[in-house]
Amino acid sequence: QLQLQESGPGLVKPSETLSLTCTVSGGSISSSSYYWGWIRQPPGKGLEWIGSIYYSGSTYYNPSLKSRVTISVDTSKNQFSLKLSSVTAADTAVYYCARLIAAVGLDPWGQGTLVTVSS
């Protein structure tokens, strides 16, 4: 059974870079059938897609975040990562990683990790 787990600091200072890693277990991140993605949810609000990556390294970003987002993949560790630069309090959210199945959707999801931006 495929599982995803987010990891990284729970507190980031304003103007710094948020860095998270998603570790995939129970399956290979190098499968040609899937993309891998990051989604976030500010407290009490809805879901926002951040971006996606293919195992080959091709990336797709939300236009509203594109200038600050970098998603990368490390197939040797079965992980993919998110970097969000110049963060502000508006970036405080639960960050989820998930597998993206074309023509299907996001399944499964990681449990999510809360990242708070505060000095």
Add this chain to the structure above:
Amino acid sequence: EIVMTQSPATLSVSPGERATLSCRASQSVSSNLAWYQQKPGQAPRLLIYGASTRATGIPARFSGSGSGTEFTLTISSLQSEDFAVYYCQQYNNWHPTWTFGQGTKVEIK
């Protein structure tokens, strides 16, 4: 950019009753639409994909319909565990971008 609009924002329903949730796309997304259920403190769970196909393990009381710009999620007889927030999401097969609606909260009446 495609905008997804869900209605209503909150739906109050009694257990055993039917719930009908709507999702509208600002332009056609064909059948590239998924529905998710999210309970407090949990990650979202895929319910429906391809506008009308139930994901693995999803009960038959959940059904999806629609194509183009108008979509509906129906819960035929609400169970206690169905009270949650539901999101629709469109996906673009040719350029893997994904947009969520703002969500509909289904609460106990």
